[in-house]
Amino acid sequence: MARETWATRVGFILAAVGSAVGLGNIWRFPWVTAENGGSAFLLVYLVVVVAVGVPGLLGEFVIGRRAGRNPVGALRSLSGSRAWGVVGALSVVTGLALLSFYSVVGGWILRYFVDSVAGVVGSQPAYFADPGAHFGAIAFGPEAVGYHLAFLLLTAIIVLAGVRRGIEVGTMVMMPAVVLLLAALAVWASTRPGAGGGYAFLLRFDLDTVVRNLPSVLGPAAGQALFTLSVGAGTMITYASYLGEDRSLPFDATVIATLNTGVGVLAGLVVFPLLFSLGVDPGGIEAGEGALFVGLAGAFAQIPGGTLVAAGLFAVVTLAALSSSISMLEIPVSFVVDEFDVPRRRAVAGIFALVAVSGTVTALRPSIFGFVAGTLVDVLLTTGLIAFLLFVGWVLGREALAEYESGAGALARRVGPAWLLAAGGALPLFLSFSLLTSLGLQAQLGFWGTVAAAVAVAAAAFAGLRRPESMV
Ligand code: PHE
DSSP: OOOOOOSSHHHHHHHHHHHHSSHIIIIIHHHHHHHTTBHHHHHHHHHHIIIIIHHHHHHHHHHHHHHOSOHHHHHHHHHTOHHHHHHHHHHHHHHHHHHHHHHHHHHHHHHHHHHHHHHHHSSOOGGGTOHHHHHHHHSSSHHHHHHHHHHHHHHHHHHHTOIIIIIIHHHHHHHHHHHHHHHHHHHHHHTSTTHHHHHHHHHOBOHHHHHHHHHHHHHHHHHHHHHHHTOSSSHHHHHHTTOOSOOOHHHHHHHHHHHHHHHHHHHHHHHHHHHHHTTOOGGGSTTTHHHHHHHHHHHHHTSTTHHHHHHHHHHHHHHHHHHHHHHHHHHHHHHHHHHHOOOHHHHHHHHHHHHHHHHHHHHHOHHHHHHIIIIIHHHHHHHHHHHHHHIIIIIITHHHHHHHHTTOOHHHHHHHHHHHHHHHTHHHHHHHHHHHHHTTOHHHHHHHHHHHHHHHHHHHHHHHHHSGGGGO
């Protein structure tokens, strides 16, 4: 069967934005920003998005469009080396790992949405009374498994319908809905008394904290940038592999990164004014991101019509999460379909069964959940992106530049050589540094020790690259 392609010009962009915009923006971004020095962190994060995220996105786009294959087949066919296929298989692992925890969080959100809707028509949702205790009671256990399966099923249904009729149509409906609902919530939040405190908290410019903590802030900033842009997993290789025509990849990458950051800021403009207007102290909520929804759910309990607003908010988050989870599922699905010539239906069913089980484990064991959602995903994404960039810089080389240039405008063409140079050198080096930080080694090695170790890691990766067969 001929491989599918996107049906429309905006289809690819919306699908990629849909992948990028997700829990990373709404659940994590406002929190990480507020915690690390407000808008001063935002500045560092933006630099990382522009300097690492966008070039990384471009690297994946170039690989995907050039090969027209899933990450495994792409790296193998473009290099002519089986060893690179094994490196590409990392993407399949990453997709499965991501989905195993994301589907559990998606399940929580789905549950809050269902409870809110039930609350609109019936009695108050259970989470109103004691949000913290309620969340603690439902987060892990048999019910969490049930909602994880429900969320995964929704994901699978969209992916089952295919690239055009499923992913493209789905994101074309979901993305505008997310932005409109979020904007409406932001406007409404601004009318709440005391909202100003929220803006001050989010947008305060605490340069001191950032400068003092710069070495340790770089790691979280890079981790957040990769996760939120869906870079390093092979998702963007997969999506770009369905590109038929010659579009400007640099233009698309810039649009995607801009929209993604915009939605993150928009989410912050909903979350913090609301928390402040309701007297919930964001600094007082323990455990960061996970508890943010506890805070919001509690806040909604205090306002008239709160259930309705809650239903709106959780609807947004459910849609945003779904448009990301489908992109995670599509990685292993495209791999199985391309490489084993299995019908999409069977591929989706098989991988659904696999993640149903792995997600059940994370939904039952908080410690496993924490490990997968934290360290494992950070390490997989960073390692993945290092591999993709080295591949672009050293294996594809000029070929990558040609692919980058095809369809690109004059300005983008001028930046091309610098992009290729960074992909082969500075970026993998920086990412090695951030990888070591994610592994918690910066505390032991100190800043300069970590830099030295990063040079060693990058050098080792480079040595393996000269003789790819020795890497596996
Ligand atoms: N970018 C998504 C989010 O912010 C998560 C994601 C990561 C999706 C990697 C696909 C691949 O929620």
